[in-house]
Amino acid sequence: MQFSFTNDNDGSMVKALLHRHSVSRRLLAKIKFDGGKIYVNGLEQNAIFRMKIGDVVTITVPNEPDNEALIPTEIPLNILFEDAHYLVVAKPAGMPSITGSLHPTGAMSNAVKGYILRQHYENQTVHIITRLDRDTSGIMFFAKHRYAHALMSPESKYHETIEKRYFALVNDDGKLPDTDEINLPIGRRDDSIILRQVRLDGAAKEARTTYRTVKKVNKLALLDLTLHTGRTHQIRVHLSHLGYPLVGDELYGGNHDLMTRQALHCHYLEFHHPFTDKTVKIDLDLPDDMKQLIDTEKSF
Incomplete structure (x- = not known):
């Protein structure tokens, strides 16, 4: 290229x-x-x-060879946007974003690798720009070549144009403000390599989340949250710290009474395209499991 x-x-x-x-x-x-x-x-x-x-x-820029360590799979992709530089897809809940040593297949990176091979693209390397937790559904953002990836790295001005918004479901006790800004630093828990927590002891990084309430029904509140920083488990930690863990999020104080996974869905992505100089906006509907909880007539 x-x-x-x-x-x-x-x-x-x-x-x-x-x-x-x-x-x-x-x-x-x-x-x-x-x-x-x-x-x-x-x-x-x-x-x-x-x-x-x-x-x-x-x-x-030389073409990128196949990464033989990443195993391609035939998992179909729900493609939300694609051009010569970027690929945006919908990730279902329960699928990891990337592979691990114990689980070399079944991730979105495997599915995108399979798609790239089937399309016979010149660049065969998978570049992930944004990822999601295994049980979080929604929009994932990929670059199709290394320069497109570099332009969206934290060091680039274009990274600042990326906006991600999430839908989340929490139990509604009538006390959660309809809108709020949560500006609390997040760091690792001392007793875990996985869990995070709000830390005010200086051993944490800035984390800022804003939200607005979209709907209240069945003793649940549907929140629309914007991430202004990208800390691990940021939304889950912030809401749990306020006393409103996500429905289904047993890791941070929720339970599986209504859902068997955390009720979190990345529904909106916006970025300024560095090659076309245009703003790209992508919306994705709620998944069925979250939609059913707020559409049903049942009272919880």
Whole structure:
């Protein structure tokens, strides 16, 4: 694949211009050593070549080979958005985002790998931008090549444009505010490598969540939450800390009386597309298990 950039800084090195456009050192090394090319005004140059204002740099990024360690599967994908650079899919509850040493198959990464192979795409590597807990359903965001992935990394300005919103169900006791901002730091529990908690002892990272109440029915509240930071189990920890664990979330104080998994669903993704300069907005309906709880006439 080829990408071009116009220099606006007299005397700038090629590598400095590329860095300003989120071409990482790692990607630059791939270009240099794995068959890529760098051109300035159509002539091949190296990364330390100094340019004039208006010079055009074009990079040829080598295709990415198959990762043989990731096993492809034939799991069908519910594709919500796709172009040459990004892929957005719906993950069902109960499916992990990535594989582990004990579970090398059955993850969304396996399913996306299978899809990539079936489509015969030039780039065969799976790049995950956003992931979800195994029992959380909803939108997952993938990049289709390494430069698209780099542009959505935390170091890139485009990462700040990513907005994710979630639906969650909690028990309604009439005391939870209809809207709120939860700004409480989250860190690991000292007795677990999995569990997180709100920590005010300095051993935690900033975590901010806002929400609004969408609907109250059957002694349940359906919340629409926005993540402003991306801490592990952030929504689950914040709501549990307030005394409102998610329905079905036994890990953080809920129970399985109504659902056998935490009632959490990523329903909205928005990002500014770095290649088209347009804002992409994607919505996904509630899954059936959560929908049934708020549509039924039964009182709980």
